[in-house]
Amino acid sequence: MLQDPHATRVLPLSSPPLLTCRDIGRQFGEHSAVSGLSFQATRGEVIGLLGPNGAGKTTSLRMLAGTLAASQGELALDGEAFDARASQRQLNRLKQRIGYLPEGAPLWPQLTVRETLDCVAGLHGLSRKIRNYRLSELMERLDIAPFANHLCAVLSKGYRRRLALAMALIHDPDILLLDEPTDGLDPLQKDSVRAFIRELGRERLIIVSTHLLEEVPRICDRVLVMASGRLGFDDTPAALAAMSLDEGILGGNRSGYGAGFGATSSLPVWRLTLGRALNDRELASASRLSGVAAITPLTQMSASSAGALANAQADVQDCTLRLTGRAGQDPRPALARWCGQMGIMFEECVRERGDIETAFRLLVMRMASEQGQRQGQNHGQLRERAGHQVRDHGQGGSP
Numbered sequence: 001m002l003q004d005p006h007a008t009r010v011l012p013l014s015s016p017p018l019l020t021c022r023d024i025g026r027q028f029g030e031h032s033a034v035s036g037l038s039f040q041a042t043r044g045e046v047i048g049l050l051g052p053n054g055a056g057k058t059t060s061l062r063m064l065a066g067t068l069a070a071s072q073g074e075l076a077l078d079g080e081a082f083d084a085r086a087s088q089r090q091l092n093r094l095k096q097r098i099g100y101l102p103e104g105a106p107l108w109p110q111l112t113v114r115e116t117l118d119c120v121a122g123l124h125g126l127s128r129k130i131r132n133y134r135l136s137e138l139m140e141r142l143d144i145a146p147f148a149n150h151l152c153a154v155l156s157k158g159y160r161r162r163l164a165l166a167m168a169l170i171h172d173p174d175i176l177l178l179d180e181p182t183d184g185l186d187p188l189q190k191d192s193v194r195a196f197i198r199e200l201g202r203e204r205l206i207i208v209s210t211h212l213l214e215e216v217p218r219i220c221d222r223v224l225v226m227a228s229g230r231l232g233f234d235d236t237p238a239a240l241a242a243m244s245l246d247e248g249i250l251g252g253n254r255s256g257y258g259a260g261f262g263a264t265s266s267l268p269v270w271r272l273t274l275g276r277a278l279n280d281r282e283l284a285s286a287s288r289l290s291g292v293a294a295i296t297p298l299t300q301m302s303a304s305s306a307g308a309l310a311n312a313q314a315d316v317q318d319c320t321l322r323l324t325g326r327a328g329q330d331p332r333p334a335l336a337r338w339c340g341q342m343g344i345m346f347e348e349c350v351r352e353r354g355d356i357e358t359a360f361r362l363l364v365m366r367m368a369s370e371q372g373q374r375q376g377q378n379h380g381q382l383r384e385r386a387g388h389q390v391r392d393h394g395q396g397g398s399p
């Protein structure tokens with residue numbers, strides 16, 4: 001679903017939020033890097049944080065990790081304030097519950113892998129016994145044990161990333177904030193780290209910022225999409241992928257027959273191939289069949305959507321249609337019968353689940369255009385206000 005910027009996702013009563021983020025924002029001088037970020041999250045969730053370059057992902061993670069103060073809004077961990085309202089002592093205690101893997105995490109080049117982890121564990125105040133146990137466990141799990149006595153200065157990029165992940169995990173935090181955790185890893189290690197993240201996510205809250213969209217359905221059960229510092233989407237990876245099937249996402253011209261357009265992302269969709277193209281009367285008739293919410297020849301989709309979906313739909317023919325079912329209903333039996341009566345070959349009907357890359361592109365384009373409109377309105381209001389001031393000034397100054 002598209003995010004109402006003022007709404008906070010409501011969690012079931014059985015799972016109280018571990019993290020509450022209410023309207024937080026961060027300004028750098030005049031520039032607003034993040035604004036109005038609101039969401040709640042709980043233990044057991046692995047959340048993907050997506051967005052184009054400069055969207056505000058790292059700034060958000062830094063605020064959640066407590067390494068960057070928010071300029072506005074409220075943050076809470078288990079209901080306890082984790083922001084300017086809290087004392088330094090409270091903040092330090094709560095920070096112990098968070099593990100943060102920053103982008104390009106710095107390492108001490110003159111320390112070995114083991115010394116680095118030992119040092120970080122010491123900073124977290126872990127006892128010698130727990131320290132040794134955690135160290136061996138993490139080095140084994142992240143496949144860095146063979147490099148335990150190597151200096152950080154000589155580690156390859158992938159091994160640096162694995163060590164940085166071990167550093168974020170050494171104190172067994174409840175919340176893990178990972179900024180591009182698989183960056184620089186080879187394909188096998190990517191798979192292994194993704195499996196590890198899923199495993200860790202069973203008992204923790206994990207927020208992962210990534211540009212690797214194929215990673216999202218594999219490790220995340222929820223996705224937040226940001227653009228220009230704002231949150232624009234908060235739902236499951238499947239719901240995001242399904243948005244690529246929703247022609248209405250760009251707010252373009254809808255040429256479908258029947259109801260349901262603009263809300264298709266939550267409805268089942270099929271790609272239907274018939275023996276011949278349908279004329280307008282036939283399309284109207286098919287759209288009234290039981291279980292059909294909408295039926296549209298793919299070639300009639302709006303130019304903007306067709307352009308954005310060009311890769312997936314380069315070969316569309318007039319006899320290929322998008323069939324959208326009503327919620328909880330299967331439109332195929334009625335449609336197959338209707339085709340039989342009309343003497344039209346019902347060639348193929350394939351369920352479409354959408355693709356996350358197309359959906360992401362469409363969503364970000366839409367968010368950018370909404371942002372442009374907002375800025376246009378703001379400029380308009382500013383111009384209007386300036387006009388009033390000039391007029392007021394003129395009136396006040398006239399004799």
Ligand SMILES: Nc1ncnc2c1ncn2[C@@H]1O[C@H](COP(=O)(O)OP(=O)(O)OP(=O)(O)O)[C@@H](O)[C@H]1O
Binds near residue numbers: 057058059
């Ligand atoms: N310390 C800073 N001082 C000034 N501007 C900053 C600072 N940190 C971030 N910004 C700006 O805030 C915006 C958001 O940056 P941020 O790094 O959070 O984006 P991002 O989504 O993580 O981007 P990327 O995907 O490229 O890593 C950018 O315009 C960036 O230039």
